[in-house]
Amino acid sequence: MGLEVGGQVLVTEAELTGFCTTVLEKLKVPPHEAGRIARNLIEADLRGVGSHGVVRFPIYVQRIEDGGSNPAPQVSLARETRTTAVMDGDNGMGQIVGEYAMELAIEKARDGDCAFVSVRNSNHYGAAAYYVEMAARHDMIGLSFTIGGINHMTPWGGAEAMLGNNPFAIAFPTDRDFPVVLDMACSVAARGKIIVAAKDGTPIPGDWASDANGVPTTDAVEALKGFVLPIAGPKGYALTMTVGLLSSMLSGAAFGSEVTHMYEQTTTPQNVGHLFGVLPISSFEDVDIFKQRMGKAIEEMHGARRATGVDRIYVPGEREHLSLLSRRSSGIPLSMAVFAELKEVAERYQVNLEGAGYKEIAAQ
């Protein structure tokens, strides 16, 4: 193939979606659900959130192969009221279970109630933004919380991994062609960045990680023996614990020492928990007025006096929307490392990835 290390491969949305869907179907994922999982993953890549896109596909495949995740779950409700539910995901892929759960929350809110659905026995659900954007398309504020699939964080003052880098997302409908979307996790830096620094032999900033004794370090190798640090010290610890509790305690999903390692324990169901919530705008405010006020808020941020050297101010979720528009037309750039892993999957399942029309692009 002759692609340079450090270069990228450009793939179209359609090619990548077709590839992932076909592999999942070979793993006995029902066709409709295979398509949903692929769309969810590839939307993250389109939005420039590569950390939650097809980079996760090989481990998802591995977990299904090893029995850690169920390719064809029978999702059921363990409890239900008019405005709440507890969903049991039957160890299905998080993308499947999560989409059903958010659909249920939206359905329960159709007559103007707020609604929350708690989920257990699910798996890693990809980008939290995906679910809250579903709600925004129904003129609802959407909220989504989940447990990270690995404990890499300590309680504040600790030297033992008890918490994940738990992400959450909140979306607001607007009168623009994109919603305002917060989607964040609670560590300063992803562990992947520390792995890269350790490989390169470069130091890391002092607020990224602590060593095995819980002492902050700039040595990436020592950091890999230790823990990622939360944003803003004890605030970030409190926030990641809160997101974890919201995601797990209402449904009996795993928390703390119950959380297994997504990558290292591929034969063990993870009992991942999520919480989805929706607030239908129309119960509080005229939808048009709400959206116009959101539009005004966006304009105010865009129009604020800019700091020295800054060309443009964005609102949360806007960069991701612009990336999606751009990549839908020009393609999704994948790193050589990610592409190589997908190629391995392609060969294992005899699905054609090479013929999908990708092309080399220059090394960056």
Add this chain to the structure above:
Amino acid sequence: MGLEVGGQVLVTEAELTGFCTTVLEKLKVPPHEAGRIARNLIEADLRGVGSHGVVRFPIYVQRIEDGGSNPAPQVSLARETRTTAVMDGDNGMGQIVGEYAMELAIEKARDGDCAFVSVRNSNHYGAAAYYVEMAARHDMIGLSFTIGGINHMTPWGGAEAMLGNNPFAIAFPTDRDFPVVLDMACSVAARGKIIVAAKDGTPIPGDWASDANGVPTTDAVEALKGFVLPIAGPKGYALTMTVGLLSSMLSGAAFGSEVTHMYEQTTTPQNVGHLFGVLPISSFEDVDIFKQRMGKAIEEMHGARRATGVDRIYVPGEREHLSLLSRRSSGIPLSMAVFAELKEVAERYQVNLEGAGYKEIAAQ
């Protein structure tokens, strides 16, 4: 009185509550509501959250005097469904309006629904934790969001204050004698700390503030001409904007350029917005099991291996609970500066503060 500068005055909960209640009654706040406001403020002081305790009392008094806040509001509902409401606070004190709104949310959730109440035409409501702890006492997860009373933050990349340091809180019932409570705002440091550094002529950490051109600075004097920085850079910007949108957009409360200055525009109603939400545990999980699992989570954090030099690990809200127990019995220490401001209020309204039994304690 002979109290040393830099020293502290020790006051009892009862003395301070009596003082604040009496002053508020002289300002035409109905007695029942005056007591509620005092209790709310002094609970923050008891919990060691001095930034939201009686330090705010002089500005609250000033705003009522100047017509910026309404001492005797007629709180009403602008919209209502089974599980949602929009409350108009009639420009009442945030502590009054906030408590009514959270009570309404709890009432709406009594039969097992989740419920959210959005509020407009309110004022600064003190510590966000106060309201979510109300929900926790009813075996509900409580959520509370509000707008800060001053814009001190820019959109990321900006050099114009468009956002407040917007706080939010979430509480969980437990089987212990305290709930787990997250209560945080979105800046790295309070502006008050920068004011102190500027007075002392000491530099500030590089992530606390930017100068008038939006460039991060360690010069406290330049920082006072500029802006406070959000936690974790663009994440904190997205978070404070999200909390602000949740607090204002559902009810038509002030956001962005509509936010006036709590301290400098004391004759202008602020139209502060809040959002309160409750999730009743019993709709999702057996309450006892939920609380036991919370207790187990607390124990796991407490029992985690400790970092070098750390004596004890706390869970969110635990330090505040311990402070409350301690200060209930031994008294609330107030700085000389805060006490002097309360003395001014005491003299203006001819309410006896000195006779309330406070005593000098040694300078720290």
